[in-house]
Amino acid sequence: MHIAVCIKQVPDSAQIRVHPVTNTIMRQGVPAIINPFDLFALEEALRLKDRFGARVTVVSMGPLQAEGAMKKAISFGADEAILVTDKVFAGADTLATSYALGAALRRLNETEPLDIVFTGKQTIDGDTAQVGPGLAIRLGFQLLSYVSSIDRIDPSTREIVVHRRAEGGVQVLSSRLPCVITMLEGTNEMRFATMPDMFRAARFEVKQWNRDAAGIEDIKQVGLKGSPTVVNKVYAPQPKAVQAEFITGDTPMHQTDALVTRLFADHPKLAADLVAHLALQKGSSK
């Protein structure tokens, strides 16, 4: 069984700050991490490695600095790491990304056929959730998105049964390998790196594939050129025209009393609705 896990190195967005005057991003000192959603994909792949002796290859498209994320994935127990990296990939939107990454995965598939391609459900910097579905189309694999658990894999019949988060419930799906699975968050917990794997990661040479190595023929489909969507404007949202009213008081209690008095006086309907809402809740809980 051969499994590819697509990961992305992202800036830890919790630590990104915007310059208060110029509205530009302050990148200095923001640490790079593996996209947290991808860790659920990686752990699920490693579990299949434990169960079936699958070979796990992590694949990422990004700049050379993304090697750090690849080595981290090796330290968790991945077997191979391929960084798809080329200047022409810069500025890719999701369509151009799925083209380049799809080409690399097809190349990988030619040398060692892939059974499952895992991705996280989305990244924390782009938040689009589009590359996983895009890859399934590029590869011609079945798409199983928002998977919360893998119930069964039968390597002989190649049947796979998964739970998939849907609107208002969970779908139990039966499908067939090869497939693309985007893992839901919170579905497993990333293991700790073992000492031998950490040593292996430190010395590990991440493979670098440029556009030729990835088998990309049509350069018009990658990077900025291959991206139909462009960012037209980046801006900080304006504060609302209505100024917040600052409510003060000598003690917290005075402050909150003043607030509630004011709130109910300004919005009598809100107060009445709230009373009715609480009466209803009380009634239904009896």
Place this chain on the structure above:
Amino acid sequence: MSDALDTATNAAGAVPRKKGRRGQLDARYAAYKNIWVFVEHERGILHPVSLELLGKGRALADMLGVELAGVVIGPEDETTRSFCATAFHHGADICYLVTGDIFTHYRNQPYTRALTDLVNTFQPEVLLLGATTQGRDLAGSVATTLLTGLTADCTGLEIDLEDRSLLSSRPTFGGSLMCTIVNLNTRPQMATARPRVFPIPEPDFSRQGRVIEHSLPMSEDEIITKVLDFIPDTRTDKPQLAFADYIVSGGRGIGSAENFELVFDLARTLGAEVGASRPVTHADWVDAERQVGQSGKTVRPKLYIAAGISGAVQHRVGMESADVTVSINNDANAPIFGFSNYALIGNALELLPALAASFSKHLSALTDTDQGAGEEKE
């Protein structure tokens, strides 16, 4: 994977790019016209986001002077057909209808094929879907098959009348800034929009429209993935945040999972749902289901109380449609005060219990007056 962030990096300060690309729309897209909304449903229940999008789509279609169409794909039955009527009531002029047994449950393969086929046949200039698990699954597959651009999880949709392009807005850089994304050289211009961002329009039950039936030659044998079962969510095991009228949310400023009990206490006093900002759900103080914001839920409550939340764009887009917002923060310069109605500066750990007590007091006073005024006949 690479997406808006990288594009934004490249576009930072390069605003004229749109102008540079203007007029390069391929001739084969010249005939693409009208605005489409994918009408989403699961097990016979229409997703409200489709009605929200029909309302927004109506406004966009009027600006462009084109028609608004709903796309209904489903099993051949009365319920599926009734969705066409519902789409008309909410603003659609046309409904494209594809029915068959293979569409009984949502599955990526047949729905992708049907929607792609409709687009290629009838050629819309804009295609909108809800940013739900179904809508995002389908949109990503359809856009890649059509090789067109798709903007995810929009919180704003406008039209640039100068070149008739769709302007899709969404937060970027981890939710610290907003960006507007355009799709100038391919059609349709696709976008998914977050549920609850746009209001559901008042239905007009006298409105009618044209149903255009389309058939898809596809049999069950061609479809690899089968639905074995559907386990519906029980109403009680998940917070009903998206539709709550009263929400008390806590942020990083609350300090710890233990302190978060104070947020739950105030929520209980008000019969409110508990929400949280992203750092809180990432730190596992509360369940991820409670996250309000771009990567969580979008809410439209009557009252939103935010405690210890600074107000990053990522959170703001999830709650700014609240009727009334009360914010508690110890930093007088916290961005959240820029979009709140009432501001309390101070320690949230002191103010939360005080607020619960104040609400209790005032609410019971109101209840007493009500009972006094009304003649109670028990």
